[in-house]
Amino acid sequence: MSNLSQKSELTFKHNLKQGRHGWLRLTPAYSVKIVTDILERLGEPQRVLDPFSGTGTTGLVCAERGVNCDLVDINPFLVWLAKVKTDNYTLGELDAANQLAETAVKAARQHPVTENLWIPPLHNIERWWDSERLIALARLFRGLQISECTGKARNLTSVAFCRVAIDWSNAAFNHQSMSFKSPQLSLFSQKESDFIFNDFLVKMQQIISAAKNNIRGQVQVYEGNPRYLTQILSEKYDCVITSPPYVxxxxxxxxxxxxxYWLGFLQSAREAGELDWQAIGGTWGIATSRLNTWNPGDTVIGDDSFDDMLQGIRNCSEPLANYVHKYFLDIKTHLLSLQEVLLPGANLFWIVGNSKFYDTLIPVEQIYVKILESIEFRDVNYTILRKRNSKKELHEFLISARAS
Incomplete structure (x- = not known):
């Protein structure tokens, strides 16, 4: 197992040059190649579900192949992004987006640096951008906001803005999560704001070019908690392709x-923590502190090896053991809800990764198999996809099963 390749073609890196898939990166995103391979193996499902849709990879791959797909995510920004990526656009809407971008840059260049600039209330925002870049982004954002243009054209310019904001930030994506680089002195004799504005226009053209290609399948995107799918969905599905958050x-x-924060989906750190507490596997802000008093209630995984694994983690950290315990109870709740929206014999696929805390390996793929079998899914199997870019024991797996 240790000789497995990291296979970057199965990660988000493969998506960066795949048209709409490359509009905005999310490091945990999986490759379009995985979804394509699954669909080619199955033929053409009638309706696919992704209950942890993230940036919409599954939905967009399905739609590009003419397969209808419904997406669910608890994060309102990701719901918005998936809708923008899977929309079709008229030439008039694309022209309006281009005009809005050019008008916004013109306004940003002319606007005095210190007047009427809104800065998002992001905690420690100086870690993300130095003052010059932050002011340039605020000028550009103001230029976009003062326009009366709305709808799909504004959505496309917002994606371009997000692209520029992250590319000119101090964020580094050189491992499985995200870190911050130390701010560097500018090497440009020209003002960096000019480069930022020009980069925005270049990215806008890239986005418009990809948006010209219409997609054939219909995609519906729903905001909601994947633990309670019957409260969100009214359809029945013959295929599920998804990647739940990793533990x-x-x-x-x-x-x-x-x-x-920039687009107004968050106004405070507490809101971020509340959202993460509702999400499966979330531990941001207050979500971490609540683990200290979390109680599992009556739901159990029902496996002696699972209890032994938890005890190994608990010997080092009680909150971390609670985190792992809660994660799998939430997954079981989700899977029970998922059963209610499946057609008999539906094909299901989960892309998951194992984890390790202290000296305790969490065999996520094996625990999923045990949960699935305990609630009467059939033909449950897993295969190793690739070695992850982290500890040597960590891999990604593709779990498959069929609904009863």
Whole structure:
């Protein structure tokens, strides 16, 4: 197992040059190649579900192949992004987006640096951008906001803005999560703001170019908690392709917070923590402190090896043991809810990763198999996809099963 390749073509890196898939990166995103391979194996499902849709990879791959797909995510920003990526656009809407971008840059260049600039209330925002870059982004954002243009054109310019904001930030994506680089002195004799504005226009053209290609399948995107799918969905599905959050304490909210603050999906750190507490596997802010008093209630996994694994973690950290315990109870609750929206014999696929805390390996793929079998899914199997870019024991797996 240790000789397995990291296979970057199965990760988000493969998506960066795949048209709409490359509009905005999310490090935990999986490759379009995985979804494509599954669909080619199955033929054409009638309706696919992704209950942890993230940036919409499954939905967009399905739609590009003419397969209808429904997406669910608890994060309102990711719901918005998936809708933008899977929309179709008229030439008039694309022209309006281009005009809005050019008008916004013109306004940003002319606007005095210190007047009427809104800065998002992101905690420690100086870690993300130095003052010059932050002011340039605020000028550009103001230029976009003062326009009366709305709808799909504004959505496309917002994606371009997010792209520029992250590319000119101090965020580093050189391992499985995200860190911050030390701010560097500018090497440009020209003002960096000019480069930022020009980069925005270049990215806008890239986005418009990809948006010209219409997609054939219909995609519906729903905001909601995947533990309670029957409260969200009214359809029945013959296929599920998804990647639940990993049990690794690397919260998605951490990586998408800058976009959420800029676009108004978040106004405070407490809101971020509340959202992460509702999400499976979330540990941002108050979500971490609540683990100290969390109680598992009556739901059990029902496996002696699972209890032994928890005890190994608990010997080092009670809150971390609670985190792992809660994660799998939440997954079981989700899977019970998922059963209610499946057609008999539906094909299901989960992309998951194992984890390790202290000296205790969490065999996520094996625990999933035991849970699935305990609630009467059939033909449950897993295969190793790749070696992850982290500890040597960590891998990604593809779990498959069929509904009863």
């Amino acid at each position: 690794n304490r690397m919260s998605y909210i951490r990586e998408v917070r800058p976009y959420m």
